[in-house]
Amino acid sequence: xxxxxxxxxxxxxxxxxxxxxxxxxxxxxxxxxxxxxxxxxxxxxxxxxxxxxxxxxxxxxxxxxxxxxxxxxxxxxxxxxxxxxxxxxxxxxxxxxxxxxxxxxxxxxxxxxxxxxxxxxxxxxxxxxxxxxxxxxxxxxxxxxxxxxxxxxxxxxxxxxxxxxxxxxxxxxxxxxxxxxxxxxxxxxxxxxxxxxxxxxxxxxxxxxxxxxxxxxxxxxxxxxxxxxxxxxxxxxxxxxxxxxxxxxxxxxxxxxxxxxxxxxxxxxxxxxxxxxxxxxxxxxxxxxxxxxxxxxxxxxxxxxxxxxxxxxxxxxxxxxxxxxxxxxxxxxxxxxxxxxxxxxxxxxxxxxxxxxxxxxxxxxxxxxxxxxxxxxxxxxxxxxxxxxxxxxxxxxxxxxxxxxxxxxxxxxxxxxxxxxxxxxxxxxxxxxxxxxxxxxxxxxxxxxxxxxxxxxxxxxxxxxxxxxxxxxxxxxxxxxxxxxxxxxxxxxxxxxxxxxxxxxxxxxxxxxxxxxxxxxxxxxxxxxxxxxxxxxxxxxxxxxxxxxxxxxxxxxxxxxxxxxxxxxxxxxxxxxxxxxxxxxxxxxxxxxxxxxxx
Numbered sequence: 001x002x003x004x005x006x007x008x009x010x011x012x013x014x015x016x017x018x019x020x021x022x023x024x025x026x027x028x029x030x031x032x033x034x035x036x037x038x039x040x041x042x043x044x045x046x047x048x049x050x051x052x053x054x055x056x057x058x059x060x061x062x063x064x065x066x067x068x069x070x071x072x073x074x075x076x077x078x079x080x081x082x083x084x085x086x087x088x089x090x091x092x093x094x095x096x097x098x099x100x101x102x103x104x105x106x107x108x109x110x111x112x113x114x115x116x117x118x119x120x121x122x123x124x125x126x127x128x129x130x131x132x133x134x135x136x137x138x139x140x141x142x143x144x145x146x147x148x149x150x151x152x153x154x155x156x157x158x159x160x161x162x163x164x165x166x167x168x169x170x171x172x173x174x175x176x177x178x179x180x181x182x183x184x185x186x187x188x189x190x191x192x193x194x195x196x197x198x199x200x201x202x203x204x205x206x207x208x209x210x211x212x213x214x215x216x217x218x219x220x221x222x223x224x225x226x227x228x229x230x231x232x233x234x235x236x237x238x239x240x241x242x243x244x245x246x247x248x249x250x251x252x253x254x255x256x257x258x259x260x261x262x263x264x265x266x267x268x269x270x271x272x273x274x275x276x277x278x279x280x281x282x283x284x285x286x287x288x289x290x291x292x293x294x295x296x297x298x299x300x301x302x303x304x305x306x307x308x309x310x311x312x313x314x315x316x317x318x319x320x321x322x323x324x325x326x327x328x329x330x331x332x333x334x335x336x337x338x339x340x341x342x343x344x345x346x347x348x349x350x351x352x353x354x355x356x357x358x359x360x361x362x363x364x365x366x367x368x369x370x371x372x373x374x375x376x377x378x379x380x381x382x383x384x385x386x387x388x389x390x391x392x393x394x395x396x397x398x399x400x401x402x403x404x405x406x407x408x409x410x411x412x413x414x415x416x417x418x419x420x421x422x423x424x425x426x427x428x429x430x431x432x433x434x435x436x437x438x439x440x441x442x443x444x445x446x447x448x449x450x451x452x453x454x455x456x457x458x459x460x461x462x463x464x465x466x467x468x469x470x471x472x473x474x475x476x477x478x479x480x481x482x483x484x485x486x487x488x489x490x491x492x493x494x495x496x497x498x499x500x501x502x503x504x505x506x507x508x509x510x511x512x513x514x515x516x517x518x519x520x521x522x523x524x525x526x527x528x529x530x531x532x533x534x535x536x537x538x539x540x541x542x543x544x545x546x547x548x549x550x551x552x553x554x555x556x557x558x559x560x561x562x563x564x565x566x567x568x569x570x571x572x573x574x575x576x577x578x579x580x581x582x583x584x585x586x587x588x589x590x591x592x593x594x595x596x597x598x599x
Contacts, residue, residue, distance in 0.1 A: 026062055026063065026064055026065065026066065026067035027061055027062050027063075027064050027119070027422075027423040027425075028061075028062065028346070028347055028422045028423055028425070029062045029067035029347075030060055030062045030067065030068075030069040031060060031344075031419065031420050031422075032054070032058060032060035032069065032072035032420060033054060033058045033060075033415065033416040033418060033419055033420050034053065034054065034055070034415040034416035035053040035054075035416075036415070037060075037069055053107070053108075053416075054072075054074040054107075054108045054416055055106075055107030055108050055416045055417060056074070056107060056108040056109055056110045056111075056114070056416060056417060056418055057074055057075050057108065057109040057110070057111055057112070057113065057114030057115050057418060057421075058072060058073070058074050058075075058108075058115065058416065058418065058420045058421075059072065059073055059075075059115045059116055059117045059129075059420045059421040059422075060072035060073075060117070060420045061117045061119075061127065061423055064119075068081065069081040070127075070159055070164065071086060071127075071157060071159075071163075071164055072420070073089075073092070073115050073117065073129050073131070074108045074109050074114070074115060075092060075093070075109040075111065075114035075115030075129075075131040075132065075133070076091075076092055076093060076100065076103055076108065076109050076131070076133075077089050077090045077091070077092060078092070078129060078155065078157060078164075078166055080163035080164055081163065082163065084163070086157070086163065086164050086165065086166055087163075087164070087165040087166065088165060088166040088167075088169065089155075089157075089166045091169075091170075092129070092131045092153065092155055092169055092170065093131055093132075093133050093150040093151075093153060093170070094150055094170060096148075096150075099133070099148050099150070102148075108416075109131075109133060109135070110135040111132055111133055111134045111135050111177070111178075111179065112179055112180060112227055112228045113132075113178075113179075113180050113181045113182055113228050113229065113421060114131060114132055114133060114134075114135075114181075115129065115130065115131050115132075115421065116129075116130040116181055116182060116183050116194065116421050117129050117130075117421070117423065118130070118183050118192050118194065118207060118423070118424075119423065120156070120207075121190060121191050121192070121207065121208050121209045122208075122209030123209075125158060125159045125160040126156060126157065126158050126159070126160075127156070127157045127159065128154050128155070128156060128157075128207065128212070129154060129155045129156075129157060129166075130152065130153070130154045130181065130183075130194055131152070131153050131154070131155070132150070132151065132152045132153070132177050132178045132181055132196070133148050133149070133150040133177055134148075134149060134177035134178060134179045135147070135148060148177075149176065149177040150177055151172050151174055151175045151176060151177055152172070152173055152174035152176075152177065152178050152181065152196055153169075153170055153171055153172050153173070154169075154171050154173060154212070155168060155169035155170070155171070156168040156169075173205060173212060173214070174196060174198055174203065174216075176198050176199055178196035178197045178198060179197055179226060179227070180196065180197045180226070180227065180228050180229040180240065181194070181195070181196040181197075181229070182194075182195055182228070182229045182230065182231060182421065182424075183195070183421075183423075183424045184231040184235050184247070184249055184424050185235060185249065185424050185425065186206075186235075186249050186250065187235070187249050187250045190208065190209075191206060191207055191208035191209070192206075192207040192208075192424065193205065193206060193207070193249060193252050194207055194212075195229060195231070195238070195247075195252070195254075197221065197226075197229070197240070200220065200221050201218050201219060201220055201221055202218070202219045202220075202221055202229075202238075202240075202254045203216035203217070203218055204216055204217040204218075204219070204252030204253070204254070206252060216252075217251060217252035217253055219245075219253055219254035219255060221240065222243065222257045223240045223241040223242070223243035223257065224241050224242040224243050224259045224261065224262075225240075225241025225242045225243070226240065226241045227240075227241055227279075227280075228240075228279055228280070230279075230280055230281060230282060231247055231249075231424070232247070232282045232286040233282060233284055233285075233286050233345070234286045235247060235249035236248075236249070236286070237282070237286060237314070238254055239280055239282070239289060242259060242260050242261045242270065242291075243257040243258065243259055243260070244257065244258045244260050244289070244312075244314065245257045245258075260289065260312045260319060261312075261319060263319065264319060264322065265324055269293070269321075269322035269323075269324065269327070269329070270293045270310060270321070270322060279291070279292060279341075279342045279343045279344075279418075280292075280343065281343040281344060281345050281351050281394075282345065283345075283351070283394035283395045284345060284349040284394065284395055285395045285446075286314070287313065287314050287315050287395070287397075288311055288312070288313055288314070288394060288395065288397060289311065289312040289314065290309060290310070290311055290343060290351060290391065290394065291309075291310055291311075291312075291343075292307065292308070292309055292310075292333065292340055292341045292342075292343065292353075293307065293308070293310055293321070293322075294307035294340065307329065307332065307333045307340060308321060308322070308328070308329020308330065308331050308332040308333055309321065309329070309331040309333065309341075309402075309403075309404060310322065310329070310331075311397070311399070313397050316397075318397075318399075320399045330399075330402075331402045331403070331404065333355060340355075340356055341353040341354060341355045341356065341389065342354045342356070342417060342418050342419050343419075344419035344420075344422070345394070347425070349394070349395070350390055350391060350392055350394065351390070351391040351394045352388060352389070352390050352391075352407075352419065353388060353389040353390070353391075353404065354388055354415055354416075354417065354418075354419065355388070355389065356415075356417045388406075388407035388415075389404040389405060389406060389407060390404070390405050390407055391403045391404060391405075392405060392437060393437045393445075395445075395446070395447075396437065396439075396443060396445050397443065397444075398440065398443055400440065401440075432449055432450075432451050432452045432453075432454070433447055433448075433449040433452075433453050433454070433469075434453075434454045434455075434456070435447060435453065435454065435455045435456070435457050435467070436456055436457055437457055438457050438458045438459070438460065439457065439458070439459040439460060439463035439464070439465050439485070440460050440462075440463055441460050441461060441462030441463050442462055442463065443463045443464075444463070444464045444465070444466075445459075445463070445464070445465040445466070446465070446466045446467075446468075447465075447466070447467050447468070448468045448469075449468075449469045449470065450469075450470045451469065451470050451471045451472075452469055452470075452471055452472045452473070452474060453467045453468075453469040453472075453473045453474065453489075454474040454476055455467060455473070455474065455475055455476065455479045456476045456477070456478040456479055457478070457479060458478075458479070458480045458481075458482065459480070459481040459482060459485040459486075459487050460482050460485060461482045461483060461484030461485050462484060462485065463485050463486075464485065464486035464487070465481075465485075465486070465487050465488070466487075466488045466489075466490070467487075467488070467489050467490070468489075468490040468491075468492050469489075469490070469491060470491070470492070470583075470593070471491070471591065471593060472491075472591075473489040473490075473491070475489075491583070491585070491591050492548075524540065524541045524542075525538060525539070525540045525584060525592055525594065526538070526539045526540075527539075527582070527594050527596070530596055530597060531596075531597035531598070531599045532572070532596065532597070532598060532599065533573070533598075533599055534571055534572055534573030534574075534598070535569060535570070535571045535572075535573065536569070536570060536572075536596065537567065537568075537569050538567065538568055538569075538570065538582070538584065538594075539566065539567045540566050540567070540584070540586075541566070542566070542586050542587065542588065543564035543565065543566060543586065543587035543588075544562050544564070544565050544566065544568070544584055544585065544586055544587070545561065545562050545563075545564060545585050545586065545587050546559065546560065546561050546562055546584075546585040547559055547560055547562065547568070547570070547582065547583065547584050547585065548582075548583045549570060549572065549580055549581065549582045549583070549596070550580065550581055551575070551576070551578055551579070551580050551581075558570075558572075564587055570582070572596075572598055575598055576598070577598050577599060578597075578598055579595065579596070579597060579598075580595070580596040580597075580598055581593055581594070581595060581596070582594040582595075582596055
């Protein structure tokens with residue numbers, strides 16, 4: 001059965017400015033890890049090779065408006081966009097020469113989440129670099145194997161001129177090192193939480209325009225397992241080990257843990273091999289958790305030749321991944337020549353994986369082996385950085401199909417084992433989405449876009465899909481909704497607002513004298529006065545049947561139904577000043593968007 005709220009029109013037209021275009025969000029365009037800078041703007045894989053090699057923990061940040069790499073760090077030092085040591089950017093965790101010698105020999109900071117970069121609220125050119133070391137370098141030949149606990153520290157980077165300068169460093173906010181450390185936006189989008197572990201507790205440090213709170217919000221850890229912290233895109237869930245907590249991003253409190261593998265049988269099939277840099281990630285809608293685990297030997301605690309991808313559905317409580325009858329995984333990683341993978345969700349909503357293994361020697365059938373020898377300042381082992389994978393539709397719960405697709409970067413690329421930690425962003429909607437993945441029986445696919453959705457997929461009998469765009473839903477050749485399926489298309493747009501820019505960093509502005517863009521083959525509309533102090537008039541050559549107006553963040557929504565009118569008035573005198581979008585629906589099924597400036 002098909003439901004169409006408004007008639008879907010197939011036009012080739014210039015796109016209007018949608019809600020997600022109000023504020024540029026390009027801080028995560030460039031990912032620096034391994035020995036490369038990867039351009040993730042649009043999901044491309046354009047690698048730029050750098051001289052230094054970060055095998056483990058890393059973080060990078062790009063310019064919020066241009067996407068140009070600003071700097072990156074492994075938690076031990078900070079390097080500029082050209083890969084050179086930033087001015088005063090060395091020794092971020094004290095001056096212990098033995099520690100830096102071992103880290104240099106072993107390939108970097110092996111702490112699971114050893115570095116986080118956060119823009120400094122209220123200061124458009126300054127950034128915090130938080131670092132921690134909690135490791136004994138277990139996988140390299142460094143003599144002594146000393147455990148290091150160097151606390152949680154921060155440095156301040158000033159990018160107001162040149163390639164940047166570290167103006168302050170080795171500022172200790174917590175004496176105990178953290179095995180897990182990550183950032184999250186607050187509810188109002190004007191500040192951050194830095195959440196770290198500390199002696200059986202989560203410590204959440206508020207970071208706002210006044211600085212870093214010296215009194216963290218402390219919550220008890222009651223986790224099954226440990227390892228990295230992940231916070232959901234909408235900021236309401238925190239995952240630590242296999243325990244899923246509620247996260248209050250207004251107060252910073254962590255509460256009400258749920259063991260997501262409590263009903264798993266047998267338990268060891270879901271044992272996370274953290275020394276092999278397994279990890280976990282949320283889908284962009286925050287409902288599905290993906291994680292990589294490896295079966296443990298009951299006597300040695302080492303991973304056996306079995307590992308795989310598992311999934312947990314938060315809304316239903318369903319866990320899927322391990323096959324207890326065969327002592328393996330339904331979605332195994334072995335055929336990738338790997339026992340583990342690091343996962344990271346990109347701005348495009350997709351989840352990427354690096355397949356990897358840390359060992360002295362690997363079976364000869366492993367694909368695309370990259371060797372690092374003594375010339376790379378690594379121990380004389382053969383290390384492997386494998387191909388990539390991608391989960392294109394992580395919001396879709398599907399236990400019948402392996403969601404991982406294979407990606408082959410160029411041979412010789414020296415990937416690290418860990419993706420960089422990204423700058424936390426609030427939930428946002430993409431401008432345009434192209435949907436190619438079929439919706440199978442029993443699946444439910446919901447997609448939103450600020451401007452357009454283009455669908456070429458099939459919705460099979462028993463499946464359901466709901467596509468909501470701000471301007472158009474294009475049902476291209478190849479799209480098919482079978483009898484017995486349920487399909488709905490809406491012209492409403494995203495329900496998720498675009499966050500305001502933090503720290504005074506510049507945003508893409510809309511000038512008050514901006515001319516309206518007229519779409520080809522659409523109805524002609526005149527709107528005046530614009531800018532307006534409140535009341536304005538809309539005149540059309542064609543019959544209008546409805547209207548809706550929202551501010552730039554998708555809020556302050558008003559609307560009405562018209563009786564085939566060619567003229568009507570709207571009064572927004574009681575609304576705040578700013579940019580508004582007026583959506584007009586016509587009797588012939590067309591929709592047109594107009595930009596209103598409220599002075």
